[in-house]
Amino acid sequence: MKIKFFLFIICVLITTSIHTSENQIKLLEVYKNLRCLVCQGQSIADSNSDFAATIKLVVQDQLNEGKTEAEIYNFLISKYGEWIVYQPSLNKNNFLLWFLPYLIFAVGGLVLFFIIQKSRHNKDN
């Protein structure tokens, strides 16, 4: 009975999520992922500085040339360094950054599991 419910729910979910591919790149999403280098912790989207205005133009031009989002980020990184993108790429340096949170989550789960297991054991004795 339980399993049937679950299967039903999952089926419904999968059918609903099929229609969701939207390939259009949103200009503002790109702006939000870029740091304004001359500001204090603002993104290009939020900043009113000249630097932000220039970068906005660069992004617009490159999109018009038909470049993908990733290509634009790579271009800007090659020019200004990794500091400019808010989402660090997954490479040798940043491996730990992306991996550690999940490792911690797994370890936490294990600790919890062992506490419950051990309690069960205590009770049996």
Add this chain to the structure above:
Amino acid sequence: MLSSIGNILVILVLTLSFLIIYNASLDIKFSSQSIKKNIYKLSLFQTTFTVLSFFTLIIGFVISDFSLINVYENSHTAKPFFYKVAGTWGNHEGSLLLWVNILVIFSYLFLVFNHIHDKKFRLYTLIVQNILILGFLFFLLLNSNPFNSIYPIPLEGLGLNPILQDPALAIHPPLLYVGFVGCSIFFSAAMASLLSGYGGKIFAQSIKTWVKISWCFQTLGIIVGSIWAYYELGWGGFWFWDPVENASLLPWFAITALMHSLIVLEKRNTLYSWVIILCLLTFILSVTGTFLVRSGILNSVHTFASDPSRGIYILLFLSLMIFSSLIIFFTKYKKETYNFNLKSRETFILVNNWFMAFFLLTVLIGMLYPIFLDVLTNVKISVGPPFFNIVIIPLVVPFLFFMAIGPKFGWVKSRNKFFYKFFFLILGAVIINILIFYFFGKYSFLSNLIFIAAIFLILQSCIDVKKIINNKNKFELPRVISHLGFGLLVFFIGVNYQFSLEEDFNLKVGEIKKINNYEVNFQDIKIKDNKNYKAVIGIFKLTNFKNNLVQYLEPEIRIYSNPETLTYEAAIKTKITSDLYLTMSNVSRSDYYNIKFQNKPFMICIWISALMISLGGFVQLTLKKNED
């Protein structure tokens, strides 16, 4: 004049701190049941003098006494009265004095209101708290004294950062400070509990009210800060995963975990060591946050008072705090045997702690990783919103589910007869989600899951509310309010994220821009002279073709003269269903203005549900009072 009064008062507080530590250490050795009268008196004097010193500084700001460097640097005679007062804590030195005030006031209140508890425990708490007070007082006197004087006396002050001249920001620091510095008292109590051996259930009872007070104020402080960022920073966002916001979240995760575990310690008399760790951690994280923000290590929009020399002192103090608490913890640590059944409320509280630890460490890693990477490899990276969203949001789904089902379990052990109810509720949530999905728009698989989980929690909480009304069992009410608030918060943030309309474009006076069913007409520009700033006001006629509604929005560019700064004021039209948000900024060397137009659904509902979370805490505080 005020300078010497202030300095004398601060030095008196410092002396009293030494006296209290001395007298308390003597009194610990006596076997009498009650604490000596003179310790109460000393503590009362200390509180009075600290509060007086803060009033002295406020008076300095109100009468614009520029012989105080602090007033000269952060105030101006032309400033409205309200902001003169708020300016007292709107700067580093003044806020440090506020910090010391809260340390001292909490120290006194804890001493007075905990008379039913063990004498030794209370005296140790007092001693540890006064060591903290001493640490911050020395910092204040040696590095950041708000009462330092300047000669010759300047005629006019430099003024307060205009971004800070805002009602939400004026009340936001005191709230956060009560929340964060209030944690000091259960840091001290935890140390005292280890030192005096006064642990277990009774320890939980002695600190629970204090934990709740801090939690309520922290939550409220974070929300008010977020509201301020929404309308003052002019980006239309409310959470930016900015380093300063993250720094305020760290202790909040710890204290939320603590608040939950404390219930287990009180009801089941287990998890003592873990509760102690959380008590210590919450305050350590509060100080860490302050250190990171004030030292200027982090690059943030919220940084208004950074200076490396402060950083070194706080870092030193922080290391001492961590080091001594670790030593005391491990010398006094006693092994506990745990007895947790899978289907019990305490297990689900542990699940809460598991997620809180994950959220906390993820945010901490995101904050610190770039610093370490820079030191080790000289590569500078930015860890921003995309990182936190990608890592954290997927795990919010199971978190919401656990949050809904956890409280349904009883203590120790329960049967699984109510599992079918959960399935019907989940089914209900799925159906509601499909309706939203088909009628309002398409979104990703993850968003589907988020909506389902949030709606599930909301439905479950609504059923609980009904039960509470029927049974008149008001003690479950605070929990239900907070959990319902969280469910609604996630739901509305989800809706807001999915259905926001956002456009960024350049316009000239007289031009018109069409976006979906809106028409933005830039009609005119006005210039207005105000008391402490000049305003350039844009007049925008906004037509909504869907319901033929015409509205006028007037965003401003403000030019403040002292200190000379430009700020951008958003024009916001709030309705229950959505906010219209418009900002304009000048584009250099052209007639064009950069316009950001946004239609953000359910903004007001986001604030209300966030406020509900903290309301739950406040309700619980009032319930406790009635019970006694």
